[in-house]
Amino acid sequence: MNNDIEKVLISEEEIKQKCQELGARLTKEYEGKFPLAVGVLKGAMPFMSDILRAMDTHLEMDFMDVSSYGGETRSSGEVKIVKDLDTKVEGRDLLIIEDIIDSGLTLSYLVDLFKYRKANSIKIVTLLDKPEGRKVDIKADVVGFHVPNEFVVGYGLDYKEKYRNLPYVGVLKPKIYGGE
Numbered sequence: 044m045n046n047d048i049e050k051v052l053i054s055e056e057e058i059k060q061k062c063q064e065l066g067a068r069l070t071k072e073y074e075g076k077f078p079l080a081v082g083v084l085k086g087a088m089p090f091m092s093d094i095l096r097a098m099d100t101h102l103e104m105d106f107m108d109v110s111s112y113g114g115e116t117r118s119s120g121e122v123k124i125v126k127d128l129d130t131k132v133e134g135r136d137l138l139i140i141e142d143i144i145d146s147g148l149t150l151s152y153l154v155d156l157f158k159y160r161k162a163n164s165i166k167i168v169t170l171l172d173k174p175e176g177r178k179v180d181i182k183a184d185v186v187g188f189h190v191p192n193e194f195v196v197g198y199g200l201d202y203k204e205k206y207r208n209l210p211y212v213g214v215l216k217p218k219i220y221g222g223e
């Protein structure tokens with residue numbers, strides 16, 4: 044699997060340090076509150092696991108699975124709910140956890156949905172932000188790293204469901220896209 048990677052953009056060590064830093068920041072921001080941490084499956088799973096364990100705060104976890112992409116690297120522009128939350132959102136302080144904001148379509152859909160469901164507050168934390176990919180105007184409150192306008196994989200991010208278990212974020216060799 045590692046042989047398929049052209050270059051490493053963000054190392055395992057950098058991700059670890061960033062999770063500690065952001066976790067400490069969020070601990071302060073949610074002091075005295077009981078936030079509902081919403082992980083956006085599947086990509087946010089490794090980041091959610093690491094950042095929440097770096098937060099010294101009582102919190103509740105839940106998961107949402109929405110899909111805006113097919114098997115390829117381009118967005119279809121559609122967002123659909125694959126799995127909804129089990130928890131009531133009304134009156135809650137929501138912390139949405141994402142692996143990446145690219146076009147922004149996924150998060151803009153989720154923020155509208157949670158506003159409609161009357162969340163008390165909504166914050167977004169994302170490991171990666173790809174500003175050049177944006178199709179709708181949306182910003183995260185907390186960003187780990189900015190990435191260039193390239194398709195990235197690893198640490199939750201997939202290409203055709205593979206590479207999510209890489210411990211770092213990287214770019215695939217061009218032959219991988221042409222292969223299979």
Ligand SMILES: O=P(O)(O)OC[C@H]1O[C@H](OP(=O)(O)OP(=O)(O)O)[C@H](O)[C@@H]1O
Binds near residue numbers: 118201
């Ligand atoms: O800003 P956007 O252009 O909407 O892209 C970001 C979303 O796309 C990916 O999810 P995907 O729908 O591929 O599902 P996955 O997390 O299961 O891979 C990623 O995990 C984000 O949720």
Ligand code: HPA
Binds near residue numbers: 145146193194200
């Ligand atoms: O660059 C990306 N890589 C993997 N999944 C993604 N979903 C949106 N952008 C990306």
